Amino acid sequence: MNYNVAVVGATGMVGRKFIEILEQRNFPVNNIYFYASSRSAGTKIQFKNTEILVEELKEENIKNKKIDFALFSAGGDTSLEFAPIFTNYGSIVIDNSSAWRMHHEVPLVVPEVNPEDIKKHKGIIANPNCSTIQAVVALKPLHHKYGIKRIIYSTYQAVSGAGMNGLNDLLEGYNGQPPRKFSHPIAGNLLPHIDVFTENGYTKEELKMINETKKILHDDSLKITATTVRVPVAYGHSESINVELNNAYELEDIFELYEECAGIVLKDDLANLVYPMPIEAAGKDEVFVGRIRRDFSIDNGLNLWVVADNIRKGAALNAIQIAEYIINNK
Ligand code: A2P
8 A cells, every 4th residue: 555645844954854765765655745835835856756846835735635644844833733734634743843742642752662652643643852762772772671760961963953054054164154053153163052941051952852761761760861962063963871770780781782672783893993973874774872881980880872863763764664663553
């Protein structure tokens, strides 16, 4: 069976990746529809061998199309307004924005981690924050085997996570242009500031990592703190993750655990200077884990270095894997 698929935000950074990955994975598409703002309505984007018209996102362009899956990445306000419109017409919405993630009726899913939550959906399924996705892929096996007490996240996030404008700020910044997306230059710099600051001094990005990790791992008792940093890297988020486990572990068992995990590539061979790097993770589907070592400062402490392509596994790929899971488990 083939499905009618809509890409909302088709001209954007993640939208274009949705289109590329649907093609690459040969997703069973019947008709495909591309939506964006009125600014790019009327332009065309190629899908396989056909030029597809980009339509303005409005209800009259949605109804009568019998869309099965709507993949959204056009900002939170667009998701809040249009996800219910799509579900009213019978679509399953998989939303990459943060708008619906913490809604109690909306599953927040990483297919390697909590696929069982998908079936609870009522039309909308949320794709987690890019930094959270790669973190929970690496943490789930530890949580399952040893239990996790506390997590300290420190991130090194690529500019593409801020969309086309974020990438432009890096590229144009090296030519001496002032930033347009970020508050300060990102070329040759880094910003300990992703998304807006909240009253308690944390950024929204940091709170997303904290809250979404608890929801995905089904554990509100987890103690988590986070510092999220934008770095002058085009693609690929990197994370230092310090974990305090509930139970004792042997380091060799952790290596074995990661060797067997679906969606994870172990890259940890210090003698040969092998460790995960964004330049190698970019364009790949897996989450790369390395620099695995004991944190000697506490009992049962462990340090990890986790890298993934923020636009693929951190966004478009994860959403498409959710759709594939639904199709394969009908
Ligand atoms: P457009 O290109 O017409 O502005 P990015 O995250 O890379 O900046 O991309 C954002 C995506 O969301 C783009 O495809 C953009 O379309 C789309 N978008 C932004 N605002 C709206 C809106 N109000 N309605 C529909 N699409 C929108």
